[in-house]
Amino acid sequence: MGQVRDFIAGLPKAELHLHIEGTLEPELKFELAARNGLELPYANVEEMRAAYTFDSLPSFLRIYYEGMEVLRTEPDFYDLAMAYLRKAAEQNVRYAEIFFDPQAHTSRGVPFDVVVRGLRRALMDAHARLGVRAQLIMCFLRDFQAEYAMATLLESLPYKEWIVGVGLDSDEHGNPPRKFAAVYERARQEGYLLTMHCDVDQDDAVEHIRQAVEEIGVDRIDHGVNLLEDTGLVEEVMKRGMGLTCCPISNGFVTPTMKAEAIRKLIDLGVRVTINSDDPAYFSGYVQENLEALQEALQLTPGELADLERNAFEIAWLPRHLKDAYLAEIDAYAS
Numbered sequence: 001m002g003q004v005r006d007f008i009a010g011l012p013k014a015e016l017h018l019h020i021e022g023t024l025e026p027e028l029k030f031e032l033a034a035r036n037g038l039e040l041p042y043a044n045v046e047e048m049r050a051a052y053t054f055d056s057l058p059s060f061l062r063i064y065y066e067g068m069e070v071l072r073t074e075p076d077f078y079d080l081a082m083a084y085l086r087k088a089a090e091q092n093v094r095y096a097e098i099f100f101d102p103q104a105h106t107s108r109g110v111p112f113d114v115v116v117r118g119l120r121r122a123l124m125d126a127h128a129r130l131g132v133r134a135q136l137i138m139c140f141l142r143d144f145q146a147e148y149a150m151a152t153l154l155e156s157l158p159y160k161e162w163i164v165g166v167g168l169d170s171d172e173h174g175n176p177p178r179k180f181a182a183v184y185e186r187a188r189q190e191g192y193l194l195t196m197h198c199d200v201d202q203d204d205a206v207e208h209i210r211q212a213v214e215e216i217g218v219d220r221i222d223h224g225v226n227l228l229e230d231t232g233l234v235e236e237v238m239k240r241g242m243g244l245t246c247c248p249i250s251n252g253f254v255t256p257t258m259k260a261e262a263i264r265k266l267i268d269l270g271v272r273v274t275i276n277s278d279d280p281a282y283f284s285g286y287v288q289e290n291l292e293a294l295q296e297a298l299q300l301t302p303g304e305l306a307d308l309e310r311n312a313f314e315i316a317w318l319p320r321h322l323k324d325a326y327l328a329e330i331d332a333y334a335s
């Protein structure tokens with residue numbers, strides 16, 4: 001395992017499913033609370049971590065939204081993103097596509113531009129200082145009205161050059177992809193690339209994947225493990241060359257298992273599976289730990305691990321010449 005862990009550590013990696021608000025570690029939460037003069041309902045970091053007990057998507061989301069209330073100012077968002085990008089650089093993440101949830105902030109009075117400017121400035125600095133490239137994906141909260149998502153989309157337009165695509169997250173129950181058809185159509189017209197969460201084992205999971213693929217026409221799917229339950233849909237996804245951004249440790253928090261066997265089957269079928277960390281501060285595992293956990297469950301070989309990262313750069317929202325440069329790094333490392 002030590003050898004495999006070292007192999008994973010050195011492997012050039014891409015992170016494609018990472019909520020920046022889900023990287024808010026308890027230590028930084030306390031720091032930001034103090035900076036903003038806020039009282040937290042926990043005495044210390046240990047007590048806060050002990051409260052991270054969830055066994056479903058809604059129970060996780062309650063803690064996740066509560067946690068981000070300490071994020072108020074542009075420097076708060078800068079520090080949040082910079083802390084993640086430092087961690088990413090340590091784990092040899094060469095490229096990250098980072099989700100952010102503007103409505104989780106605008107809904108409590110933090111202006112959109114405060115959020116996006118802070119994040120953007122961190123991305124620029126991290127690229128210059130740490131050599132980690134990153135882009136932003138703006139997520140709509142699916143348990144809010146579609147009209148609010150549309151308003152958020154319109155608010156983002158002056159910052160279009162800073163945002164590569166849109167996503168959809170939060171509570172999936174009763175909030176199917178179809179609810180956001182008009183928002184996604186407009187996002188496409190505006191030049192955004194399209195992804196959305198189809199969380200693991202949710203009600204109507206397969207139907208939601210079908211809507212995402214066939215009705216919305218997304219470019220990829222976040223999670224999407226239940227795809228396996230519909231062979232016709234698997235074929236369609238493969239025909240379109242779409243990828244899935246799977247998150248093994250996260251799966252183990254919102255369902256009884258990591259879904260390693262399902263992920264194995266998707267890989268064997270030839271679906272472009274990628275391995276990511278989702279909300280690492282809450283699920284205690286960044287991309288390194290997610291790859292290690294899956295490797296241990298499935299006894300993945302170094303070749304298979306390298307292929308997972310090749311998948312990630314193939315489905316990344318990067319121009320061809322940059323994908324090829326990162327793929328060459330993997331080839332050089334794995335040979």
Ligand code: HPA
Pocket residue numbers: 019022057064169170171197199250278279
């Ligand atoms: N699913 C839905 N909403 C989320 C997630 C997730 O994995 N992480 C943060 N918000």
Ligand code: ZN
Pocket residue numbers: 017019169197222278279
């Ligand atoms: Zn997610």
